Amino acid sequence: MMTILDSSVLPGIGQGPAARPVRLSVNNLNVGFSHHGTVRPVVRNVSFNLEEGQCVAIVGESGSGKSVTARTLVGLTGQHAVVDAGGIRLGDDDLTALSPKRWRSIRGRRIGFILQDALVSLDPLRPVGKEIEEALTLHGWGDRASRKRKVLDLLASVGVPAPRNRARQRPDELSGGLRQRALIASAIALDPEIVIADEPTTALDVTVQAQVLLLLEDMKRRGTSILLISHDLSVVAHLADQILVMSGGEVVEQGTAHSILTDPQHPYTQGLINAVPSRDTRGSRLAPAREVAPVHTAAHANDDHAGFDGPVLEATGLVKHFTAPDGSRTAAVNDVSFSLGRGETLGIVGESGSGKSTTARIALALENADAGTVRLLGQDWSAIPETRRRRLRKQISVVYQDPLSSFDPRWNTERILLDSLPAGAFATAAQRRERVLALLAQVGLPDSVLHRFPLQLSGGQRQRVAIARALAPSPSIVVLDEAVSALDVSIQAQILDLLVDLQRQFGLSYLFISHDLGVISHMSDRVLVMKDGFVVESGTADQIFTAPAHPYTKELLGALPTLDENHSVSVSPAASVPPATEGSAP
Amino acid sequence: MTRTLSSRPADAATAARRPILSPRVRRIVEKLVAAAVVLWGAATAAFLAQIALPGDRATTILNVRSGQTQLRTPEELASINAEYGLQNPILVQYLDYVGGLLRGDLGVSYQQHRPVWGIISEQVGATLTLTAVTLVLAWVLMIFWVTLTAGRGTKIRALGSGVDTVTAGLPPYWLGILLLLVFALGLGWFPVIGGTGVDGIVLPALTLAIPLAGFMGQATRTEFERSLTAPFIITARMRGMSDLNIRLRHVLRHAILPAVTLSGWAIGATISGAVIVESLFTRPGIGSVLITAVDSQDLPVVTGVVVLVAATYVVANLLVDLAYTVIDPRMRNS
Incomplete structure (x- = not known):
């Protein structure tokens, strides 16, 4: 023994x-x-x-x-x-x-156990203090009063400021960083x-991730x-x-x-x-080459707009307010302007709540801005009624993080793709089928997935179908809203490679939205950094990643984990000890 | 070119434009207004039903009182018309009626010639007791059965939901007779004739509670099994919590919301269901009042019961809304 x-x-x-x-x-x-x-x-x-x-x-x-x-x-x-x-x-x-x-x-x-995202890994109906206390109670630690004190000590030890107030709040009332700390406190309550x-x-x-790793x-x-x-x-x-x-x-x-x-x-x-993915991997492939020959198809020519050489998408002074549950109004997007050139990738990076997805929805004209305009291929886009937009709709499409929720679960791949073909573009059923097969080939999927349903596809395959659907109307612009965020790193690498190939092949412009700086730096020509609805910094990818000027950009870069084992993630003092007001209930 | 924006005060993005009433107060006010509208609607419908019935109302009243059906002389009718205000235009009668309701006056019974409120208040206690006991029994049965069988092996789960479905479909009348035969006549555990004693309420309450428990169980079971697989349940297991503790302390709270909604409906439905059970077990209560009143066309009493049931529904649903925010505090903000 x-x-x-x-x-x-x-x-x-x-x-x-x-x-x-x-x-x-x-x-x-x-x-x-x-x-x-x-x-x-x-x-x-x-x-x-x-x-x-x-x-x-x-x-x-x-x-x-x-x-x-x-x-x-x-x-x-x-x-x-x-x-x-x-x-x-x-x-x-x-x-x-x-x-x-x-x-x-x-x-x-x-043995203590920490799962991902405390929003779902702590009981959403109970204050976090009760959850931590439960760990003590279950193993008969101390009496009631000493347990209450211990909970506060534990919260303080994992860097939660004002633990007395935080202990009374539920996970949904706390910021991502604070509730993950609370989850950790409940796992280490008995010092396993x-x-x-x-x-x-x-x-x-990424900054919360850095805090947790520290x-x-x-x-x-x-x-x-x-x-x-x-x-x-x-x-x-x-x-x-x-x-x-x-x-x-x-x-x-x-x-x-x-x-x-x-x-x-x-x-x-x-x-x-x-x-x-990182800045150093730009222009190189992330995944081993797949046996997919490039497919050339004439169907992707945007004949009517091929001659246009200005910015394909131009946003000026976008503002969007939302009414919070307590009745106060918050600016989710505040004076955001950008332009996207043909064949270019514009990365928008920011943490949750920074307004990047709302910006994407305004660019797609799925949301009306309170102020500012968006022009698509030099024409009015945000300012015109939806009936007049339809003509231009096929020029801009979108891929979301979770395709499962944007697919009808009872439709198979073939029906999903047939449905996405622009009405009237293909005269016969044979032509439509040919186009669907061509789309599948473009995204590197075998014909056998045609008759499978979304739930029967792997995460990577589903995202490929989502990309094929976005390509179906032969758009000039594809908005990628956290399109690779739910994927494992190795699958993400394949999808990023595919996106780069498709951009080269068809001259696509990408509006690439992500919270992941590694992905953004790998993909983007130019980058917008967003925080609390504002663009805090914008510039070419090299400028942003080699010489960031704004403190927030520096903080994001410092928090980014890399493969360099000697590089320790850093957290700015402001992030490691969140201000006392953070995460307070509205 | 790299452009930067200097840091700004944190509250700049939050435009301070709050509504006059806080959302919570506004919600409560909205609920109370809605409740008042429902009550007014039920009372009006009951009034219109009286008006719409065929035949002269004064004649009906006299016939109800004497228990004989015959033609009445104008003199006889005139005194009745004066007593009940039937000579007034319908709009005036309606306003008198609504005004009476606001003062808590439900009118005067045709048959017993005394205030309806008096008749109802004598009997309503027994029915409300039956309703309360039914609800508690249904919850106890449902929680016990669901906690025991939900999320177990395939066979136990099938048994659990099978029993839910069967009991939810049992007709109370048949179930009541069955319980009487077995537990009162066969085993002699409970009295055959109910009365108001503690042991007299068990069988009538069970008659109503068993189908209700099955019904609520079906709704709860789905949520229960969904919650059992949630990540926060795994976290609780990782903390060293036992399965039974997890079911009782974490899962139940998430699973009972649908049953709480059903309870609001069940409080009203049990009062209506009491009609059958009270006659079956010869219990006093609002059910027997209603049956007598309907039989003899004693409309003020029928109207009074209708308004009472509507009021119970309204109160029950206000309580349900309140219970919701206690069980799921997130709803306070949504």
Whole structure:
């Protein structure tokens, strides 16, 4: 039996990995799901050791088995799971044969678990303080009064200002950063020796992500062992000591963070590293080339506007107000102007609530601005009634973040694409079908997806269908509103490559909206940085990313995680300690 | 060229133009106005029904009182017309009627020749007690059954929702007789004739509560199973919470909103449903008053009951709205 060394008697924790006790050891873990008697394996032969004050990261795409692995370690794999392991040991305890009661005493007390986005990972009907207190109550910690005090201490320790007020607020009343901190506070309430963080920063803005990563780093420094699960290598790069790369349920590569990041051996790992978009990747491909020949089709010529050489889209002084639930009016978009040239990509970057999506909706004339005008191909666009806009509608189309919600779930791909063809453009059914097949080829999809329904397509395939639908009317401009934000890094890389190819092939202009600076810097010729409805900075991509002038742009760039393991994300003082007014209830 | 915009005060984007009433107060005022409109509509409909009935009303009143159907002399009718104000134009009668309602005066019974409010208030207590007990029983049954069976294995789930569907469809009349036969006549656990005692209310309340529990259960079960898979439930499990605790402390609160809505409707429906149950179990209550009044064409009493039921609906739905914001505080702002 192994003895656990008391960390306080260890001579210097940073001495070397060999001196640290192993807190969690996983040996040859196999997990499958049984369905009608047959077992479908989802995790095969995973082994690793997690030492005190160390971070092990499991990186892989959705469906790679990384989350199943994490949940198995707290005994919550699911009803139909078949777990078979050579051994899972938490300190002296064998986790392979525990009663439900024993499991409950370990969860929350010895292993803390952090899920993504606290908006849905904390009970939306209860104040966050109650959720944190629950973790203490469940394990019989202290009495009522001391628990209340402990909750405030915990909130303060994760950097939540004015904890007394915040503890009484619900997740929807707190900003993204504050509620994620509250979620972390509930996971570490009993100071567990191990914290498992499953995509803890996915769906968060980049500055919030940086705050969360710094918090995890701080916990690690104080001796907590962290198991970090992510699809994004750049998120784990500077935090992880060991990295496991998983694909299809298997560990394809495993080693120290340094060796994985600087000298990846497996092609899959290499692909993951190359897939991370950044300023340095501009003009190069992110994903390995796919076997799709460029398809040339005459149907995409915009004959009637081919001669026009001014800006294809021009917005001047856009203003849009919204009425908040409490009756006050807020400017979501404030004096925003931009122009988009033919074949150009204009990136609009900003965090949630910055007004970038509202700007996109005004550009698409789906929303009327309170002031300002939009001109499309040199013609009136925002100022004319919808009936007169229809003639120009086919010149501008849009791809959203989640195509699933913009597809009719009862329509198959063929019907979705047929429906998107401009009325009267193709005389016969044969011509329409030919056009649909050409569109599929352009977005690199096989003909076999024609008869599949949106739910039967993978996330990447769905986004390709959404792009094909946007291309169907042969537009001059495509608005991409967070079009790759919901995708895993490797799928995102393929879609970004596709978008670059299509732009070259058809001379498309992109209005590219994203919260992700890496993606924006990879794609954009020129960039607008938005905050609270204002454009705080605009310029060419090189200017913005090499010589940012506005403090907010600098803050965004500092928060961006990169593959450089020595680069630690930075958070400006203003962001690391949010002002007391942030997230207060209206 | 790089253009920048200097930092600005945080409140510049927020134009301070607040409405006079806070949204919350305005919502409450709107609800009260709507409630008043509903009550006025129900009262007016009841009044118009009286007017629309065939035959001379004074003759009807005399016949109801004497229990005989015969032609009346003008002298007899004149005194009745004077007593009930029937000689006035309809608009004046209507205004008198509405004015009486505002003062809490529901009119005078044709048959018993005394204020309707007196007749109703003697009986309404028993019915409201039955309604309250029914509602509580239905909630207890529903929560117990849903918590026990929702989100379990395939077979238990099928059993759970199967029982919901079957009980929701049970006719109260048939169910009441069945309960009487088994528990009162067969086992002798409860009295056959209800009365107002504690043990007398169990079977009548169950008769109404079982179908209601099934009905609410169907609505709750869907939400319950949806909530069970929510990420915040996983978080609670990761904290070391037991399954039963999760169901009771987290999931239920999310799942009961549809049942709360149904309860508002059920309070009104139970008062109507009481007609059958009260006669079946020979309980006193508003049901027997209504049956007697309808039989004898005692219209002021019928009208009074209609207005009372409408008022109960209105109050119940105001309570439901209130319960909503207590259960889901997010609704206060939306």
